Amino acid sequence: MAYRRSALMEERLAGNRERILHAARALIAEGGYRNAPVTAVAAAAGVSTGQIYR
Numbered sequence: 001m002a003y004r005r006s007a008l009m010e011e012r013l014a015g016n017r018e019r020i021l022h023a024a025r026a027l028i029a030e031g032g033y034r035n036a037p038v039t040a041v042a043a044a045a046g047v048s049t050g051q052i053y054r
Helices: 007-031 038-045 049-053
Strands: none
Touching: 007 038, 007 049, 038 049
């Protein structure tokens, strides 16, 4: 049986995606691409580093 995400999980993941993108844009706008490592983006978005790759 294939794994299916629930609607609640999809909403949470979509919210995380938006927070990650917003944090990445802010860090890149502030100091350029070199000032936006994955760890800094994760910290600014309030998610774990692994969540960035998910």
